[in-house]
Amino acid sequence: MITRINSVPPPVEEAGSDCLLWRHRENDYKAWFSSKNTWNQIRRQGDTVEWSKLIWFSHTVPRDSFIAWLAIRNRLSTGDHTQIWGEHQSCRLCGEPNESRDHLFFVCPYSYTIWTELTSSLLPRPNPDWGITVTMLLSPRRSNTDSCLLRLSFQAVIHSVWRERNSRKHTGVYRTAQQLTRFIDKTIRNRSSLRYKSAEKCSALMIRWMGRNE
Template identity: 50%
Template sequence: MQVNDGRTAFFWFDNWLQTGRLIDITGAVGTCYLGIPRTAKVCDAVSQAQWNVRGHRSRHFRELHARIQREPVLDVEQGHDVILWKHSEDDYKPWFSSKQTWEQIREHKTTVIWSKTVWFAQGVPRFSFMVWLVVKNRLATGDRMRAWGLHQSCVLCGERDETRDHIFFACPYSFTVWNNLAGRLSGYRTDPDWEITLQFLTNNDLQYLDKILLKLVFQTSIYHIWQERNKRRHHTGYRSVDQLIRLIDKAVRNRISSLRYGADHKLGRMMQRWFEMTQTT
Protein backbone atom coordinates (compact mmCIF):
# COMPACT_ATOMS: atom_id res chain seq x y z
CA MET A 1 0.00 0.00 0.00
CA GLN A 2 1.39 3.41 -1.00
CA VAL A 3 0.18 5.71 1.74
CA ASN A 4 -0.65 9.33 0.90
CA ASP A 5 -3.48 10.62 3.08
CA GLY A 6 -3.74 7.36 5.10
CA ARG A 7 -7.54 7.28 5.00
CA THR A 8 -7.80 3.99 3.10
CA ALA A 9 -4.88 1.91 4.37
CA PHE A 10 -5.39 -0.10 7.54
CA PHE A 11 -2.67 0.43 10.12
CA TRP A 12 -2.46 -3.22 11.16
CA PHE A 13 -3.56 -5.16 8.10
CA ASP A 14 -2.06 -3.36 5.06
CA ASN A 15 1.62 -3.45 4.15
CA TRP A 16 2.01 0.31 4.24
CA LEU A 17 5.37 0.35 6.05
CA GLN A 18 7.00 -2.05 3.52
CA THR A 19 7.85 -4.45 6.33
CA GLY A 20 4.80 -6.70 6.02
CA ARG A 21 1.55 -6.54 7.96
CA LEU A 22 2.18 -5.09 11.40
CA ILE A 23 -0.31 -7.45 13.01
CA ASP A 24 1.87 -10.35 11.82
CA ILE A 25 4.97 -8.74 13.32
CA THR A 26 3.58 -7.84 16.74
CA GLY A 27 0.74 -10.29 17.16
CA ALA A 28 -2.55 -9.36 18.82
CA VAL A 29 -0.77 -7.74 21.80
CA GLY A 30 0.73 -5.11 19.52
CA THR A 31 -2.48 -3.07 19.57
CA CYS A 32 -2.04 -2.60 23.33
CA TYR A 33 1.67 -1.79 23.29
CA LEU A 34 1.42 0.70 20.40
CA GLY A 35 -1.92 2.14 21.53
CA ILE A 36 -3.52 1.87 18.09
CA PRO A 37 -6.96 0.20 17.78
CA ARG A 38 -7.19 -2.98 15.71
CA THR A 39 -9.51 -1.41 13.11
CA ALA A 40 -7.59 1.87 12.81
CA LYS A 41 -6.56 3.42 9.52
CA VAL A 42 -3.04 4.80 9.13
CA CYS A 43 -4.32 8.36 9.44
CA ASP A 44 -5.61 7.49 12.91
CA ALA A 45 -2.01 7.08 14.06
CA VAL A 46 -1.23 10.74 13.29
CA SER A 47 -2.04 13.62 15.63
CA GLN A 48 -1.01 17.27 15.24
CA ALA A 49 1.24 16.52 12.28
CA GLN A 50 3.24 13.80 14.03
CA TRP A 51 3.00 10.10 14.69
CA ASN A 52 1.02 9.33 17.81
CA VAL A 53 2.26 5.80 18.52
CA ARG A 54 3.34 4.34 21.86
CA GLY A 55 6.01 1.68 22.27
CA HIS A 56 9.25 3.60 22.49
CA ARG A 57 9.77 2.26 26.02
CA SER A 58 8.82 -1.30 25.15
CA ARG A 59 11.75 -3.66 24.80
CA HIS A 60 9.69 -5.71 22.34
CA PHE A 61 8.59 -3.00 19.91
CA ARG A 62 11.16 -0.23 20.35
CA GLU A 63 12.66 -0.91 16.92
CA LEU A 64 9.25 -0.92 15.22
CA HIS A 65 8.34 2.34 16.95
CA ALA A 66 11.54 3.93 15.64
CA ARG A 67 10.79 2.67 12.14
CA ILE A 68 7.34 4.31 12.21
CA GLN A 69 8.78 7.57 13.51
CA ARG A 70 11.21 7.70 10.58
CA GLU A 71 8.32 7.44 8.13
CA PRO A 72 7.24 10.83 6.65
CA VAL A 73 4.07 12.15 8.28
CA LEU A 74 0.97 11.89 6.09
CA ASP A 75 0.08 14.76 3.78
CA VAL A 76 -3.54 15.06 2.63
CA GLU A 77 -2.42 17.15 -0.33
CA GLN A 78 -0.68 14.12 -1.87
CA GLY A 79 -4.01 12.51 -2.73
CA HIS A 80 -5.56 9.19 -1.86
CA ASP A 81 -3.76 5.98 -0.91
CA VAL A 82 -2.77 3.68 -3.79
CA ILE A 83 -3.01 -0.11 -3.70
CA LEU A 84 0.10 -1.68 -5.25
CA TRP A 85 0.20 -5.19 -6.68
CA LYS A 86 3.31 -7.32 -6.60
CA HIS A 87 4.53 -8.13 -10.13
CA SER A 88 7.88 -9.64 -9.18
CA GLU A 89 10.38 -9.53 -6.35
CA ASP A 90 10.52 -5.93 -5.04
CA ASP A 91 8.45 -4.72 -8.01
CA TYR A 92 5.02 -3.27 -7.19
CA LYS A 93 2.67 -1.57 -9.65
CA PRO A 94 -0.76 0.09 -9.30
CA TRP A 95 -2.52 -2.47 -11.51
CA PHE A 96 -3.27 -6.17 -11.09
CA SER A 97 -1.81 -8.78 -13.45
CA SER A 98 -3.22 -12.31 -13.30
CA LYS A 99 -0.19 -13.55 -15.26
CA GLN A 100 2.36 -12.07 -12.86
CA THR A 101 0.34 -13.24 -9.86
CA TRP A 102 0.21 -16.79 -11.24
CA GLU A 103 3.94 -16.74 -11.94
CA GLN A 104 4.58 -15.92 -8.28
CA ILE A 105 2.23 -18.41 -6.63
CA ARG A 106 2.72 -21.40 -8.93
CA GLU A 107 5.33 -24.08 -8.40
CA HIS A 108 8.01 -23.59 -11.06
CA LYS A 109 9.37 -26.71 -12.71
CA THR A 110 11.57 -27.39 -15.72
CA THR A 111 9.65 -27.25 -19.02
CA VAL A 112 9.24 -30.74 -20.45
CA ILE A 113 10.38 -31.25 -24.03
CA TRP A 114 6.99 -32.56 -25.16
CA SER A 115 4.97 -29.58 -23.91
CA LYS A 116 4.50 -28.00 -27.37
CA THR A 117 3.31 -31.32 -28.73
CA VAL A 118 0.53 -31.39 -26.16
CA TRP A 119 -0.32 -27.69 -25.87
CA PHE A 120 -0.44 -25.57 -29.03
CA ALA A 121 -2.77 -22.86 -30.26
CA GLN A 122 -4.41 -24.89 -33.05
CA GLY A 123 -5.15 -27.93 -30.89
CA VAL A 124 -8.55 -29.01 -29.59
CA PRO A 125 -8.59 -28.63 -25.78
CA ARG A 126 -10.20 -31.99 -25.03
CA PHE A 127 -7.78 -33.71 -27.43
CA SER A 128 -4.81 -31.95 -25.79
CA PHE A 129 -5.99 -33.03 -22.36
CA MET A 130 -6.30 -36.62 -23.55
CA VAL A 131 -2.79 -36.57 -25.00
CA TRP A 132 -1.47 -35.11 -21.73
CA LEU A 133 -2.98 -38.08 -19.88
CA VAL A 134 -1.42 -40.47 -22.39
CA VAL A 135 2.02 -38.87 -22.09
CA LYS A 136 1.77 -39.11 -18.29
CA ASN A 137 0.51 -42.71 -18.69
CA ARG A 138 -2.62 -42.03 -16.66
CA LEU A 139 -5.24 -43.75 -18.80
CA ALA A 140 -6.99 -46.81 -17.39
CA THR A 141 -5.12 -49.26 -19.61
CA GLY A 142 -4.87 -52.97 -18.84
CA ASP A 143 -1.53 -52.80 -17.07
CA ARG A 144 -2.85 -50.14 -14.69
CA MET A 145 -6.15 -51.97 -14.14
CA ARG A 146 -4.25 -55.06 -12.99
CA ALA A 147 -3.39 -53.19 -9.81
CA TRP A 148 -7.13 -53.28 -9.07
CA GLY A 149 -7.37 -57.01 -9.77
CA LEU A 150 -8.82 -56.62 -13.29
CA HIS A 151 -7.41 -58.14 -16.45
CA GLN A 152 -7.85 -56.36 -19.77
CA SER A 153 -6.54 -57.45 -23.12
CA CYS A 154 -6.46 -55.20 -26.17
CA VAL A 155 -9.92 -55.15 -27.73
CA LEU A 156 -8.49 -53.68 -30.95
CA CYS A 157 -6.20 -56.59 -31.84
CA GLY A 158 -6.52 -59.22 -29.10
CA GLU A 159 -3.07 -58.71 -27.55
CA ARG A 160 -3.07 -60.17 -24.04
CA ASP A 161 -1.26 -57.29 -22.33
CA GLU A 162 -2.82 -53.89 -22.96
CA THR A 163 -0.47 -51.00 -22.21
CA ARG A 164 -0.14 -47.36 -23.22
CA ASP A 165 2.73 -48.18 -25.55
CA HIS A 166 0.79 -51.02 -27.14
CA ILE A 167 -2.32 -48.97 -27.92
CA PHE A 168 -0.22 -46.05 -29.24
CA PHE A 169 0.91 -47.44 -31.63
CA ALA A 170 2.28 -50.97 -31.37
CA CYS A 171 -1.25 -52.34 -31.90
CA PRO A 172 -1.67 -53.29 -35.59
CA TYR A 173 -5.10 -51.63 -35.67
CA SER A 174 -3.99 -48.29 -34.21
CA PHE A 175 -0.70 -48.19 -36.14
CA THR A 176 -2.53 -48.77 -39.42
CA VAL A 177 -4.74 -45.80 -38.62
CA TRP A 178 -1.81 -43.62 -37.54
CA ASN A 179 0.42 -44.60 -40.46
CA ASN A 180 -2.36 -44.09 -43.00
CA LEU A 181 -3.07 -40.55 -41.77
CA ALA A 182 0.44 -39.39 -40.85
CA GLY A 183 2.66 -41.39 -43.20
CA ARG A 184 2.99 -38.92 -46.07
CA LEU A 185 2.82 -35.92 -43.76
CA SER A 186 5.78 -37.19 -41.72
CA GLY A 187 7.81 -38.21 -44.75
CA TYR A 188 7.02 -41.88 -44.07
CA ARG A 189 8.79 -41.72 -40.72
CA THR A 190 5.94 -43.11 -38.61
CA ASP A 191 6.99 -45.69 -36.03
CA PRO A 192 4.96 -48.02 -33.80
CA ASP A 193 7.20 -47.20 -30.82
CA TRP A 194 5.61 -44.59 -28.52
CA GLU A 195 8.83 -42.95 -27.37
CA ILE A 196 10.18 -42.65 -30.91
CA THR A 197 6.88 -41.17 -32.09
CA LEU A 198 6.77 -38.61 -29.29
CA GLN A 199 10.40 -37.68 -29.87
CA PHE A 200 9.80 -37.20 -33.59
CA LEU A 201 6.78 -34.99 -32.96
CA THR A 202 8.81 -32.92 -30.50
CA ASN A 203 11.87 -32.51 -32.68
CA ASN A 204 11.64 -32.72 -36.47
CA ASP A 205 12.62 -30.72 -39.53
CA LEU A 206 9.16 -30.45 -41.10
CA GLN A 207 7.78 -27.20 -42.46
CA TYR A 208 5.69 -25.03 -40.15
CA LEU A 209 2.26 -26.05 -41.48
CA ASP A 210 3.25 -29.70 -41.62
CA LYS A 211 4.33 -29.58 -37.97
CA ILE A 212 0.95 -28.17 -36.95
CA LEU A 213 -0.95 -30.67 -39.06
CA LEU A 214 1.07 -33.60 -37.73
CA LYS A 215 0.44 -32.61 -34.11
CA LEU A 216 -3.24 -32.09 -34.87
CA VAL A 217 -3.50 -35.51 -36.54
CA PHE A 218 -1.58 -37.07 -33.65
CA GLN A 219 -3.95 -35.68 -31.04
CA THR A 220 -7.09 -36.42 -33.06
CA SER A 221 -5.94 -39.99 -33.69
CA ILE A 222 -5.20 -40.65 -30.02
CA TYR A 223 -8.56 -39.24 -28.97
CA HIS A 224 -10.61 -41.32 -31.43
CA ILE A 225 -8.56 -44.50 -31.04
CA TRP A 226 -9.13 -44.34 -27.29
CA GLN A 227 -12.84 -43.72 -27.85
CA GLU A 228 -13.01 -46.70 -30.20
CA ARG A 229 -11.26 -48.80 -27.59
CA ASN A 230 -13.81 -47.78 -24.93
CA LYS A 231 -16.79 -48.41 -27.21
CA ARG A 232 -15.57 -51.90 -27.93
CA ARG A 233 -14.82 -52.45 -24.25
CA HIS A 234 -18.41 -51.56 -23.35
CA HIS A 235 -19.96 -53.15 -26.46
CA THR A 236 -21.44 -49.89 -27.73
CA GLY A 237 -19.83 -49.72 -31.15
CA TYR A 238 -17.36 -51.11 -33.64
CA ARG A 239 -15.52 -49.32 -36.44
CA SER A 240 -13.22 -50.80 -39.00
CA VAL A 241 -9.83 -49.23 -39.73
CA ASP A 242 -11.20 -47.45 -42.79
CA GLN A 243 -14.19 -46.09 -40.89
CA LEU A 244 -12.00 -44.72 -38.12
CA ILE A 245 -9.61 -43.14 -40.64
CA ARG A 246 -12.51 -41.34 -42.30
CA LEU A 247 -13.80 -40.17 -38.91
CA ILE A 248 -10.40 -38.75 -37.91
CA ASP A 249 -9.92 -37.16 -41.33
CA LYS A 250 -13.29 -35.41 -40.99
CA ALA A 251 -12.44 -34.24 -37.48
CA VAL A 252 -9.14 -32.75 -38.70
CA ARG A 253 -10.89 -30.96 -41.58
CA ASN A 254 -13.53 -29.58 -39.23
CA ARG A 255 -10.84 -28.26 -36.90
CA ILE A 256 -8.95 -26.59 -39.73
CA SER A 257 -12.17 -24.96 -40.94
CA SER A 258 -12.89 -23.62 -37.46
CA LEU A 259 -9.50 -21.92 -37.11
CA ARG A 260 -9.18 -18.19 -37.70
CA TYR A 261 -5.81 -16.83 -38.68
CA GLY A 262 -4.62 -13.28 -39.18
CA ALA A 263 -4.40 -13.99 -42.90
CA ASP A 264 -6.99 -16.17 -44.65
CA HIS A 265 -4.40 -17.65 -47.00
CA LYS A 266 -2.85 -19.59 -44.09
CA LEU A 267 -6.13 -21.36 -43.47
CA GLY A 268 -6.43 -22.17 -47.16
CA ARG A 269 -2.86 -23.42 -47.33
CA MET A 270 -3.40 -25.68 -44.34
CA MET A 271 -6.56 -27.17 -45.81
CA GLN A 272 -4.84 -27.61 -49.19
CA ARG A 273 -1.85 -29.27 -47.55
CA TRP A 274 -4.04 -31.69 -45.63
CA PHE A 275 -5.97 -32.55 -48.82
CA GLU A 276 -2.70 -33.27 -50.62
CA MET A 277 -1.55 -35.57 -47.84
CA THR A 278 -4.79 -37.56 -47.64
CA GLN A 279 -6.21 -37.63 -51.17
CA THR A 280 -4.83 -41.10 -51.83
CA THR A 281 -5.78 -42.58 -48.42
Protein backbone atom coordinates in the same frame (compact mmCIF):
# COMPACT_ATOMS: atom_id res chain seq x y z
CA MET B 1 5.15 -5.61 16.34
CA ILE B 2 4.79 -2.15 17.87
CA THR B 3 8.30 -1.26 16.75
CA ARG B 4 7.50 -2.43 13.20
CA ILE B 5 4.29 -0.37 13.15
CA ASN B 6 6.07 2.74 14.43
CA SER B 7 8.73 2.38 11.72
CA VAL B 8 6.14 2.95 8.99
CA PRO B 9 5.77 6.69 8.27
CA PRO B 10 2.23 8.02 8.76
CA PRO B 11 0.28 9.05 5.64
CA VAL B 12 0.45 12.69 4.56
CA GLU B 13 -1.92 14.59 2.29
CA GLU B 14 0.88 15.54 -0.12
CA ALA B 15 1.52 11.87 -0.92
CA GLY B 16 -1.87 11.50 -2.66
CA SER B 17 -4.49 8.77 -2.32
CA ASP B 18 -3.70 5.12 -1.79
CA CYS B 19 -4.13 2.92 -4.86
CA LEU B 20 -4.46 -0.82 -5.36
CA LEU B 21 -1.69 -2.50 -7.36
CA TRP B 22 -1.44 -6.15 -8.39
CA ARG B 23 1.88 -7.94 -8.35
CA HIS B 24 2.71 -9.42 -11.76
CA ARG B 25 6.34 -10.36 -11.22
CA GLU B 26 9.16 -9.60 -8.81
CA ASN B 27 9.12 -5.81 -8.23
CA ASP B 28 6.55 -5.40 -11.00
CA TYR B 29 3.16 -4.01 -9.91
CA LYS B 30 0.31 -2.94 -12.17
CA ALA B 31 -3.17 -1.53 -11.69
CA TRP B 32 -4.84 -4.46 -13.48
CA PHE B 33 -5.19 -8.09 -12.40
CA SER B 34 -3.72 -11.00 -14.38
CA SER B 35 -4.87 -14.50 -13.47
CA LYS B 36 -1.96 -15.97 -15.48
CA ASN B 37 0.72 -13.99 -13.65
CA THR B 38 -0.94 -14.60 -10.28
CA TRP B 39 -1.07 -18.35 -10.95
CA ASN B 40 2.57 -18.42 -12.04
CA GLN B 41 3.59 -16.78 -8.76
CA ILE B 42 1.69 -19.10 -6.43
CA ARG B 43 2.26 -22.41 -8.20
CA ARG B 44 5.29 -24.61 -8.02
CA GLN B 45 6.91 -24.57 -11.45
CA GLY B 46 8.86 -27.46 -12.86
CA ASP B 47 11.40 -27.52 -15.64
CA THR B 48 10.07 -27.25 -19.19
CA VAL B 49 10.05 -30.66 -20.85
CA GLU B 50 10.79 -31.15 -24.53
CA TRP B 51 7.53 -33.00 -25.24
CA SER B 52 5.47 -29.99 -24.14
CA LYS B 53 5.71 -28.76 -27.74
CA LEU B 54 3.55 -31.73 -28.77
CA ILE B 55 0.83 -30.91 -26.25
CA TRP B 56 0.45 -27.15 -25.89
CA PHE B 57 0.25 -24.97 -28.99
CA SER B 58 -2.16 -22.39 -30.41
CA HIS B 59 -4.18 -24.66 -32.73
CA THR B 60 -4.72 -27.50 -30.28
CA VAL B 61 -8.15 -28.92 -29.39
CA PRO B 62 -8.37 -28.80 -25.56
CA ARG B 63 -10.00 -32.22 -25.11
CA ASP B 64 -7.41 -33.81 -27.41
CA SER B 65 -4.45 -32.12 -25.74
CA PHE B 66 -5.62 -33.20 -22.28
CA ILE B 67 -5.84 -36.90 -23.21
CA ALA B 68 -2.54 -36.64 -25.09
CA TRP B 69 -0.98 -35.09 -21.98
CA LEU B 70 -2.20 -38.04 -19.89
CA ALA B 71 -0.87 -40.45 -22.49
CA ILE B 72 2.55 -38.88 -22.76
CA ARG B 73 2.84 -39.01 -18.96
CA ASN B 74 1.59 -42.62 -19.07
CA ARG B 75 -1.35 -41.84 -16.78
CA LEU B 76 -4.15 -43.47 -18.77
CA SER B 77 -5.86 -46.38 -17.00
CA THR B 78 -4.58 -49.02 -19.39
CA GLY B 79 -4.44 -52.71 -18.52
CA ASP B 80 -0.90 -52.63 -17.18
CA HIS B 81 -2.03 -50.03 -14.63
CA THR B 82 -5.36 -51.59 -13.62
CA GLN B 83 -3.66 -54.91 -12.87
CA ILE B 84 -2.53 -53.47 -9.54
CA TRP B 85 -6.24 -52.96 -8.71
CA GLY B 86 -6.96 -56.60 -9.53
CA GLU B 87 -8.59 -55.85 -12.90
CA HIS B 88 -7.15 -57.49 -15.99
CA GLN B 89 -7.75 -55.72 -19.31
CA SER B 90 -6.80 -56.94 -22.73
CA CYS B 91 -6.73 -54.63 -25.74
CA ARG B 92 -10.33 -54.01 -26.84
CA LEU B 93 -9.12 -53.09 -30.31
CA CYS B 94 -7.07 -56.12 -31.35
CA GLY B 95 -7.26 -58.67 -28.52
CA GLU B 96 -3.65 -58.34 -27.29
CA PRO B 97 -3.69 -59.75 -23.71
CA ASN B 98 -1.30 -57.15 -22.30
CA GLU B 99 -2.73 -53.68 -22.86
CA SER B 100 -0.40 -50.74 -22.29
CA ARG B 101 0.09 -47.18 -23.47
CA ASP B 102 2.87 -48.22 -25.82
CA HIS B 103 0.72 -51.00 -27.27
CA LEU B 104 -2.28 -48.75 -27.93
CA PHE B 105 -0.10 -46.07 -29.55
CA PHE B 106 0.79 -47.48 -32.01
CA VAL B 107 1.75 -51.14 -31.88
CA CYS B 108 -1.94 -52.11 -32.00
CA PRO B 109 -2.82 -52.86 -35.66
CA TYR B 110 -6.09 -50.91 -35.30
CA SER B 111 -4.49 -47.66 -34.12
CA TYR B 112 -1.43 -48.06 -36.37
CA THR B 113 -3.70 -48.36 -39.42
CA ILE B 114 -5.40 -45.08 -38.47
CA TRP B 115 -2.09 -43.35 -37.71
CA THR B 116 -0.48 -44.34 -41.00
CA GLU B 117 -3.59 -43.53 -43.06
CA LEU B 118 -3.62 -39.99 -41.68
CA THR B 119 0.09 -39.14 -41.52
CA SER B 120 2.03 -41.31 -43.99
CA SER B 121 2.45 -38.40 -46.43
CA LEU B 122 3.49 -36.00 -43.65
CA LEU B 123 5.66 -38.41 -41.69
CA PRO B 124 7.79 -40.67 -43.90
CA ARG B 125 8.14 -44.22 -42.59
CA PRO B 126 5.77 -44.02 -39.56
CA ASN B 127 7.02 -46.18 -36.72
CA PRO B 128 4.73 -48.04 -34.27
CA ASP B 129 7.15 -47.50 -31.37
CA TRP B 130 5.93 -44.78 -28.96
CA GLY B 131 9.35 -43.36 -28.11
CA ILE B 132 10.49 -43.23 -31.73
CA THR B 133 7.22 -41.59 -32.78
CA VAL B 134 7.54 -38.84 -30.16
CA THR B 135 11.16 -38.23 -31.17
CA MET B 136 10.22 -38.01 -34.84
CA LEU B 137 7.40 -35.56 -34.13
CA LEU B 138 9.78 -33.31 -32.19
CA SER B 139 12.24 -33.15 -35.07
CA PRO B 140 12.76 -29.59 -36.42
CA ARG B 141 13.47 -30.90 -39.91
CA ARG B 142 10.07 -30.11 -41.39
CA SER B 143 7.95 -27.06 -42.15
CA ASN B 144 5.86 -25.34 -39.50
CA THR B 145 2.71 -26.33 -41.39
CA ASP B 146 3.58 -30.03 -41.39
CA SER B 147 4.65 -29.89 -37.73
CA CYS B 148 1.34 -28.33 -36.73
CA LEU B 149 -0.72 -30.88 -38.69
CA LEU B 150 1.28 -33.78 -37.26
CA ARG B 151 0.74 -32.52 -33.71
CA LEU B 152 -2.98 -32.11 -34.38
CA SER B 153 -3.09 -35.64 -35.83
CA PHE B 154 -1.11 -37.10 -32.93
CA GLN B 155 -3.50 -35.67 -30.36
CA ALA B 156 -6.65 -36.43 -32.35
CA VAL B 157 -5.66 -40.07 -32.91
CA ILE B 158 -4.80 -40.58 -29.24
CA HIS B 159 -8.08 -39.04 -28.07
CA SER B 160 -10.23 -40.87 -30.64
CA VAL B 161 -8.57 -44.27 -30.14
CA TRP B 162 -8.86 -43.94 -26.37
CA ARG B 163 -12.53 -42.98 -26.71
CA GLU B 164 -13.14 -45.92 -29.05
CA ARG B 165 -11.45 -48.26 -26.61
CA ASN B 166 -13.68 -47.04 -23.76
CA SER B 167 -16.78 -47.21 -25.94
CA ARG B 168 -16.09 -50.85 -26.73
CA LYS B 169 -15.45 -51.61 -23.08
CA HIS B 170 -18.49 -49.86 -21.59
CA THR B 171 -21.15 -49.85 -24.34
CA GLY B 172 -20.10 -52.50 -26.81
CA VAL B 173 -20.34 -50.00 -29.69
CA TYR B 174 -17.69 -50.54 -32.35
CA ARG B 175 -16.31 -48.42 -35.18
CA THR B 176 -13.97 -49.74 -37.84
CA ALA B 177 -10.53 -48.23 -38.39
CA GLN B 178 -11.80 -46.71 -41.64
CA GLN B 179 -14.75 -45.06 -39.90
CA LEU B 180 -12.54 -43.61 -37.17
CA THR B 181 -10.02 -42.41 -39.75
CA ARG B 182 -12.75 -40.50 -41.61
CA PHE B 183 -13.97 -39.00 -38.33
CA ILE B 184 -10.48 -37.78 -37.36
CA ASP B 185 -9.86 -36.46 -40.87
CA LYS B 186 -13.04 -34.38 -40.63
CA THR B 187 -12.05 -33.13 -37.18
CA ILE B 188 -8.67 -31.88 -38.43
CA ARG B 189 -10.25 -30.31 -41.51
CA ASN B 190 -12.66 -28.39 -39.31
CA ARG B 191 -9.86 -27.31 -36.98
CA SER B 192 -7.57 -26.14 -39.78
CA SER B 193 -10.41 -24.13 -41.33
CA LEU B 194 -10.84 -21.90 -38.28
CA ARG B 195 -9.64 -18.32 -38.60
CA TYR B 196 -6.76 -17.37 -36.30
CA LYS B 197 -4.66 -14.22 -36.20
CA SER B 198 -2.96 -15.23 -39.42
CA ALA B 199 -5.38 -16.08 -42.24
CA GLU B 200 -2.40 -17.02 -44.38
CA LYS B 201 -1.28 -19.67 -41.90
CA CYS B 202 -4.80 -21.03 -41.65
CA SER B 203 -5.05 -21.35 -45.43
CA ALA B 204 -1.70 -23.11 -45.57
CA LEU B 205 -2.86 -25.67 -43.02
CA MET B 206 -6.08 -26.40 -44.90
CA ILE B 207 -4.39 -26.62 -48.32
CA ARG B 208 -1.63 -28.91 -47.01
CA TRP B 209 -4.05 -31.22 -45.22
CA MET B 210 -6.47 -31.45 -48.13
CA GLY B 211 -3.68 -32.13 -50.63
CA ARG B 212 -1.46 -34.39 -48.54
CA ASN B 213 -2.42 -37.60 -50.41
CA GLU B 214 -2.30 -36.19 -53.93
